[in-house]
Amino acid sequence: MSAEQPHVDLRSDTVTLPTAAMLERMQRAPLGDDGREGDPTVRELEARGAALTGKAAALFVPSGTMGNLLAMLVHAERGKDVFADSGAHLLNSELGSVVEIAGLVPTPMPGRRGAMDEAALEEAIRTSGQPGLIAMETTHNGAGGTVLPLAHMMRIHALGQANGFAVHLDGARLFNASVALDVSAARIAEHADSVMVCLSKGLSAPVGSLLCGSQAFIAKARALRKLVGGTMRQSGIVAAAGLVALETMIARLSEDHAAAKRLAAALSWLDPALADPDHVQTNILRIDVSASAREAAAWAEGVKRRGILVQASGPSQLRLVTHRHIDEAAVDRTIAAFAALGR
The missing domain is CATH 3.40.640.10 (Type I PLP-dependent aspartate aminotransferase-like (Major domain))
Structure with a gap:
């Protein structure tokens, strides 16, 4: 970064x-x-x-x-x-x-x-x-x-x-x-x-x-x-x-929902076990890393080194929350960080 x-x-x-x-x-x-x-x-x-x-x-x-x-x-x-x-x-x-x-x-x-x-x-x-x-x-x-x-x-x-x-x-x-x-x-x-x-x-x-x-x-x-x-x-x-x-600020919340859905779709494409795009309704995305070789804290630290801050929730879940500071470029950076860590 x-x-x-x-x-x-x-x-x-x-x-x-x-x-x-x-x-x-x-x-x-x-x-x-x-x-x-x-x-x-x-x-x-x-x-x-x-x-x-x-x-x-x-x-x-x-x-x-x-x-x-x-x-x-x-x-x-x-x-x-x-x-x-x-x-x-x-x-x-x-x-x-x-x-x-x-x-x-x-x-x-x-x-x-x-x-x-x-x-x-x-x-x-x-x-x-x-x-x-x-x-x-x-x-x-x-x-x-x-x-x-x-x-x-x-x-x-x-x-x-x-x-x-x-x-x-x-x-x-x-x-x-x-x-x-x-x-x-x-x-x-x-x-x-x-x-x-x-x-x-x-x-x-x-x-x-x-x-x-x-x-x-x-x-x-x-x-x-x-x-x-x-x-x-x-x-x-x-x-x-x-x-x-x-x-x-209420109407623009739909932009946050769209960003979360885009993230979910991309992460699901990288690994279907990570996310189910159909379950994303608003601006919160729960990522399941239980099928990977890393625990959630290791995933969080790995993407942090690539400039992305996420929250580990227990040993097997990450929480990502979109908001008005998360634009398309931020979504792209996040997808790239998860792709690099998943290799």
């Missing part, structure tokens, strides 16, 4: 940098103390987020993890069950929030490509006796950016309503799902009582997420946000970037 050529960073879409329009809006944003009388730019962002998700209200929080935590704290009492797909981000990367802070009992459900087995969930609810929370995730990170079918989400929501369980949607990449399904984000979010969306992934805002739900739900979440240290002050500075993200 030449000194003039930067790395192609496919570790996550969180590496995206704010756009020039975001930086300009940040400079002129009206500000206030969001922990006191309120910040006008934050309030504008919250109203916009609520409208896009079809919910009555929204709350700006520093991270998606905090948004999911607040949903658990509002929806479920300590000691209750939280049901989610076994590969869900909530039960893997956020387990400390689930157990240590929210005090809930994690109950992983079997599923296929991020969608919980509905019969297994119904039986688990029947035997639970501890109505708490059902959590869905779309797009589903662990399943390679898959999108939950709307009919499945509708049935899960109905199952929760019939059994006294609130349903929360981890929609960190909700707008990727919206673009992939060609439906509004609200059309997806209507199948959950609350939804969290991230602004700092493919939408390219520097920081922040939105938790959306009913007026009563958000009022409780706002009070609990202070409890967990999430109240910010002149947070309109970063909320301004979030507004630009929602206004200008």
Whole structure:
């Protein structure tokens, strides 16, 4: 790799940098103390987020993890069950929030490509006796950016309503799902009582997420946000970037999806065991290296020496995430790096 050529960073879409329009809006944003009388730019962002998700209200929080935590704290009492797909981000990367802070009992459900087995969930609810929370995730990170079918989400929501369980949607990449399904984000979010969306992934805002739900739900979440240290002050500075993200960055997510599909097709051509292009729906690509002579960490180190940054997930998987900094040239460099390493 030449000194003039930067790395192609496919570790996550969180590496995206704010756009020039975001930086300009940040400079002129009206500000206030969001922990006191309120910040006008934050309030504008919250109203916009609520409208896009079809919910009555929204709350700006520093991270998606905090948004999911607040949903658990509002929806479920300590000691209750939280049901989610076994590969869900909530039960893997956020387990400390689930157990240590929210005090809930994690109950992983079997599923296929991020969608919980509905019969297994119904039986688990029947035997639970501890109505708490059902959590869905779309797009589903662990399943390679898959999108939950709307009919499945509708049935899960109905199952929760019939059994006294609130349903929360981890929609960190909700707008990727919206673009992939060609439906509004609200059309997806209507199948959950609350939804969290991230602004700092493919939408390219520097920081922040939105938790959306009913007026009563958000009022409780706002009070609990202070409890967990999430109240910010002149947070309109970063909320301004979030507004630009929602206004200008959603439609272009299709470009990221196309880049991921192109990568998958090329890697499958190099070795069909590496990737299945038919499984790539959005901007996340899971590479299976179990049939090769190298473990995932060795693959990651090998392509890094060729200027490509990817994330090893366990001994046999790599995760590649496309975003607005991954153009056609970056895709070509990535394909070339994997081809060279595979020889």
